[in-house]
Amino acid sequence: MSLAADTAEKPTLYKRIRADIEKRILTGEWPPGHRIPFEHQLMARYGCSRMTVNKALSELAQADLIERRRRAGSFVRRPQHMSAVLKIADIRAEITALGRTYGYELIHRKLRAATAADRDRLGVKKAGRVVAIACRHSADNVPFAVEDRLIDLSSVPEAATADFAREPPGSWLLHHVPWTEAEHTISAIVADERTAEALDIAVGAPCLVIDRYTWRSARTITAVRLLYPGDSHRLVARFEGG
Amino acid sequence: MSLAADTAEKPTLYKRIRADIEKRILTGEWPPGHRIPFEHQLMARYGCSRMTVNKALSELAQADLIERRRRAGSFVRRPQHMSAVLKIADIRAEITALGRTYGYELIHRKLRAATAADRDRLGVKKAGRVVAIACRHSADNVPFAVEDRLIDLSSVPEAATADFAREPPGSWLLHHVPWTEAEHTISAIVADERTAEALDIAVGAPCLVIDRYTWRSARTITAVRLLYPGDSHRLVARFEGG
DNA sequence: TTGACATATATGTCTAGACATATAATCGTG
């Protein structure tokens, strides 16, 4: 967004219109509630057809920057909430991205018929078979996170034969299961004795907990709990809106 | 999204096309890398003009569900990372949304020239004036979170005279400062004595920490640290992509 | 004053074309 780029670049017209409006909103020149020019006014100003300005405005509406109301016009939206895009990468990718050596160790893997607790955790009603996995991720041989996972075999039968001693279940699922939806819950706990030992931290030390529940089209796939040493790990999220 | 709605509703054509394709991707029928039909094929299938299918495909591309390549076609994108939309609402809104009574209490407010520590925290180089605020939010008279905030007065001069005893700084900023960008860092700590007292929890209890740094067009606005009792508070994020 | 109705208007969607542009595939040449 340098000044030079503004004159040197030759973006397409609708992108220029979109960028012009976005800029006025972002700088506060057009505050929330302000009505932006009507489509026919923008047509005149930019000397183009309505479809072109419509495309620009539609994208701004899709990005929640403006709100469009029939007969009334288009208005700058009031920021409604802080929404952040939290990138929770595959742990291996996360570690290697930091330039550290990734280590993985399977602690245990058990195939069993779903217990009542398993069904509750996966949010399914009828019993089926599941795989329960516990493993540990490390960076430069220092414990990074411990993972406790349950996979629903009625949704992902191939997981019964996958070699989780070689490949972490997260990576395996990422490459074997198509688009999914997920829900994350982030909380904090203090390490109990078992956790402290696994993460090589003191009992009572803070831990960041991520519980992720993943499904695809109403079918449960997996539930996982990740425990990170709380003082060394950070989740970073960058955002839009405010 | 009931079955009845599927037949009863009469969405516009481009939305139907978009939904049809999205469904095939989400169910895995069209796996990552799969080439979706060309625009002219979709024109024939739906009996419409190219602009209509183009609008559907453009929106899917904007949502990162497909990737479009000239001359080659459009392809289902490989899930690249777990990205989650984390809604970090205004705390007052968050509490009232839960049907609980919101309480707010200003602990202290100090106007001062930025110290070296302040400049570091705000990420600015030259000194200026800042407001430092400490306050506490409660739900049904139970401590919910403590807030420690710094506002850069050279960016938001009106903050010098705002009445933060009446209105929480988060709400005030949300309504007085236009669109901003932010970066969040989430971590866990254990409560020290001061924190424990403020949150009415035991020393050594886990706390969830959210550090938020907010700016607008390269201008720093505010830096805030929020501390929540870790065992009672949860951040929930729902998502896309897997 | 209020409520029912008519009207004007801005956006929502769509068409049947057009030219531009990036690039996969093909062809030709050394």
Added chain:
DNA sequence: CACGATTATATGTCTAGACATATATGTCAA
């Protein structure tokens, strides 16, 4: 066979219209 030039093609953008639809606003009657 390797490599550069050509061509075909799918997407990217745009036009000048059209009709649909929701709704703000004004009008008129109870």
